[in-house]
Every structure is written in C-alpha cells, then in structure tokens.
Amino acid sequence: MKTIRLPDGREITYELTRKRVKNVNFRAKENGIVAVSANSRVSVRQIEDFLAERADFFFKAFEQMKKRASENNENSRLVRYLGRDFPVRVIENSREIGVLDENELRVFTKSTDENYIAELREKAILTRFAVLCRELDAEVRARLLEKGFTPPPTRISIKDMKSRWGSCSYTRGHISINSRLAAFPRETILSVFYHEYAHYRYHDHSQNFYKFLLELYPDYHKHNKILKQR
Numbered sequence: 001m002k003t004i005r006l007p008d009g010r011e012i013t014y015e016l017t018r019k020r021v022k023n024v025n026f027r028a029k030e031n032g033i034v035a036v037s038a039n040s041r042v043s044v045r046q047i048e049d050f051l052a053e054r055a056d057f058f059f060k061a062f063e064q065m066k067k068r069a070s071e072n073n074e075n076s077r078l079v080r081y082l083g084r085d086f087p088v089r090v091i092e093n094s095r096e097i098g099v100l101d102e103n104e105l106r107v108f109t110k111s112t113d114e115n116y117i118a119e120l121r122e123k124a125i126l127t128r129f130a131v132l133c134r135e136l137d138a139e140v141r142a143r144l145l146e147k148g149f150t151p152p153p154t155r156i157s158i159k160d161m162k163s164r165w166g167s168c169s170y171t172r173g174h175i176s177i178n179s180r181l182a183a184f185p186r187e188t189i190l191s192v193f194y195h196e197y198a199h200y201r202y203h204d205h206s207q208n209f210y211k212f213l214l215e216l217y218p219d220y221h222k223h224n225k226i227l228k229q230r
C-alpha cells in the first residue's frame with residue numbers, strides 16, 4: 001500500500017498488484033483505497049501519474065460509496081411505534097418530510113445528514129402520536145362520563161419528559177403526556193390517560209384513587225407494570 005500526495009494537498013492511497021492484465025486497471029474500493037492491477041511493463045511512475053490525473057474521479061467515487069453505505073445503514077434501522085417495529089426507508093426527494101404508514105416509515109429528503117434524518121423520523125412519529133392521543137383522550141372522557149364523572153375541559157400536551165409518563169395539573173385543566181409513550185402499545189398509553197384523568201377526582205395516590213382508576217380501567221396494573229420495567 002502506498003500513499004501519494006497531490007499538488008493540492010489531497011492524498012490517494014493505492015494498492016498495487018502485478019498481474020498479467022492488459023496494461024493497467026484501477027478500481028475505487030469501499031475503504032477509500034484504489035486497487036491497481038498492472039502488468040510488469042507499466043512503471044510505478046506511470047501508475048501514479050494516472051492516479052493524480054484522475055484524482056477527482058476517484059474522490060467522487062469514494063464520496064458516492066460513503067453516501068450509499070450510510071443510506072443502507074439508515075434503511076436497515078427500525079423505529080418503534082405502538083409496540084411494533086417499523087423499518088425506515090430514506091427516499092431521495094425534496095419533500096423533506098417523514099411519513100409513518102401501516103408498514104414502514106418513509107423519509108423523503110435530499111439530505112444525507114444523520115441528525116436531520118433522525119429529526120424527520122421523530123416528527124413523523126409525533127404527528128401520528130398526536131392524532132392517536134386525541135382519540136384516546138376522547139375515549140377516556142367518554143368512559144368517565146359513563147361512570148358518572150364529568151371531567152373538566154382539558155388541554156393535552158405531548159412532551160418529552162425525563163422522569164414521568166404523564167402529569168395532571170387539575171387546577172389548570174392540563175394533562176401532559178410523555179412523547180416516549182409512542183413506542184408502547186395502545187392499551188399501555190391508555191393506562192396513562194386513565195391515571196391522569198383519575199387525578200381530577202383524587203389528587204393523591206390513595207386507595208380511593210386506585211379503586212376509582214381500576215373501575216375505569218380494570219387492566220391498569222397490567223399495563224402500568226410494562227411502563228415500570230423501563
């Protein structure tokens with residue numbers, strides 16, 4: 001293996017194999033090295049001159065290989081939503097959006113920046129999760145009414161919380177739901193909604209609180225256990 005320095009400071013590393021080929025062959029490899037095979041009549045000087053002349057071509061080939069490798073990497077990634085793994089597919093397109101459908105999460109972007117792609121992925125999940133939260137909220141409110149308890153008007157916000165799955169400011173009519181819940185099954189997310197709504201009636205974690213909560217959602221403990229394991 002030998003490295004040559006070009007007049008502009010860039011460097012090219014090549015690996016020369018002497019073979020009975022017609023003149024000389026060059027191949028850009030994944031590891032950023034140019035594989036050269038040449039017959040014994042071609043001098044090292046000739047090979048290096050050729051490498052220097054075609055430097056732009058090789059650098060471009062290396063760039064493309066790197067880009068393809070990172071795309072493959074991205075495509076083999078999975079995201080978790082509602083207890084299921086979804087494959088991520090990055091599609092070169094200027095829409096700059098992520099879409100989570102029934103089978104996969106598609107990211108449409110022209111960018112290859114990993115952080116930016118991750119951001120689009122997150123947004124796609126949050127968009128779906130926000131719609132789901134509105135559904136679950138309606139479901140829980142209907143159940144409370146059925147049980148003879150009228151919940152006050154409530155604003156739901158979804159945010160990334162470090163230490164809690166949800167919280168209820170019963171005086172302000174505000175429930176916060178942890179965005180990380182999006183990874184869990186629907187019934188588990190529902191258990192957090194019931195827990196927070198039950199706080200409108202009981203502000204503590206007393207026996208009465210749990211009695212009320214279990215009346216609303218008999219599977220509460222089963223699903224809460226899943227969250228405690230995390």
Ligand SMILES: [Zn+2]
Pocket residue numbers: 195199205
């Ligand atoms: Zn609580």
